[in-house]
């Protein structure tokens with residue numbers, strides 16, 4: 001056996017988090033080993049963000065054709081070639097893949113080992129046959145689709161995010177178990193690409209978001225023809241005919257069943273902790289992931305955990321944020337702590353749904369009810385009118401000193417608009433800061449400024465005053 005590798009840093013997992021940790025130390029000439037057992041780029045590139053957003057983009061084009069007549073443009077009926085949608089998705093993955101490739105990281109000086117990693121004791125990791133004794137380890141093994149123990153589910157070829165984007169034919173009737181962000185994004189995209197879609201959710205669809213704003217999104221998705229069953233608990237799955245599936249459910253009102261052609265399981269994610277030898281390494285963990293402090297260190301001081309496996313919010317930008325905090329500690333020896341209150345998220349339905357900071361409920365709890373809520377509707381925005389994207393709302397939550405505590409947006413471009421508010425929340429800005437900036441006209445970002453200004457001019461909340469303000473802005 002070869003003598004063990006003794007790098008300064010060993011990273012397990014070459015996805016969003018792991019790759020972001022690897023690059024900076026390598027640039028400083030630090031000895032870095034990265035172990036990846038599957039595809040470089042992890043879930044986000046191969047089975048998550050990138051393919052899902054590419055599919056959503058295809059659905060948007062089909063929908064734009066259907067909507068075109070209201071703009072005076074007639075293009076006939078949209079014809080979807082699902083095989084070509086598949087090709088589009090995979091060509092997008094291929095276009096991005098070189099950035100995350102083994103070749104690129106090796107060229108940077110990272111020692112990439114393509115193998116499965118497993119700790120054998122508190123200081124030693126095996127990557128295939130290679131023994132590694134690193135000064136520091138960073139576990140970035142991500143998460144996988146949670147497949148619940150529903151009777152009969154294992155008797156059908158159910159889909160997960162790992163198989164969904166391999167399909168070259170549209171499902172006739174896709175049944176999605178789970179009405180979270182992934183379930184709802186995929187429901188709308190498949191509907192727009194020609195499938196019948198039923199979502200079955202045991203509680204509330206988009207239940208982690210502000211209910212007032214989630215309702216706007218769900219109303220639109222329903223209007224496009226997706227059936228969303230809330231409060232429906234799946235009790236069993238069985239085959240129907242040669243290729244179909246039957247999903248049995250129970251509700252407070254009784255029992256029933258939905259028949260479809262395919263079933264997608266999207267009920268949540270499980271941290272990838274299995275087979276990592278975490279017990280041998282003395283790393284505390286449970287089903288939600290590795291237990292870490294705010295500095296992302298595990299119970300074994302030598303080992304950090306980041307991204308989905310660290311048991312917090314599961315987003316690519318969180319994995320990237322974690323990577324930065326860990327690099328700061330390991331490379332520069334500067335203490336760093338995670339602040340979950342500044343993390344934004346977005347769901348890429350149409351309209352989009354985005355949030356940063358405290359929700360109305362959290363803010364009311366933390367500030368003893370001494371908060372103000374400011375709303376501004378998309379319908380009051382000129383650009384939204386020109387684009388016929390008038391469904392939506394921004395909601396700002398501020399404290400007594402007008403400090404911005406949280407922002408939620410449902411509406412066109414919400415995922416882009418939340419950026420400015422993430423900056424505001426991160427820097428504890430106040431509405432006064434927002435009042436003083438000039439957004440270009442006509443942009444949807446003006447909606448946020450209008451909401452902020454309304455704090456100082458409560459009169460503008462009255463419709464006739466809003467009409468005068470708009471008149472003066474245009475002609476005054």
Ligand SMILES: Cc1cc2nc3c(=O)[nH]c(=O)nc-3n(C[C@H](O)[C@H](O)[C@H](O)COP(=O)(O)OP(=O)(O)OC[C@H]3O[C@@H](n4cnc5c(N)ncnc54)[C@H](O)[C@@H]3O)c2cc1C
Pocket residue numbers: 012013014015016017018035036037038039040041042043044045047048049050052053115116117118140141142143161182272275276306307308309314315316317318319348
């Ligand atoms: C359908 C879908 C859509 C999504 N859309 C978005 C979105 O729009 N925006 C967003 O921010 N997030 C989105 N996400 C979430 C995002 O994909 C994850 O949060 C992100 O990939 C987490 O990064 P990570 O580095 O923690 O894990 P990953 O990127 O999954 O990387 C983990 C890597 O570790 C490897 N690995 C695991 N175990 C071992 C082992 N024992 N040895 C060696 N290697 C190992 C895996 O093969 C994998 O490559 C989406 C997820 C899904 C499923």
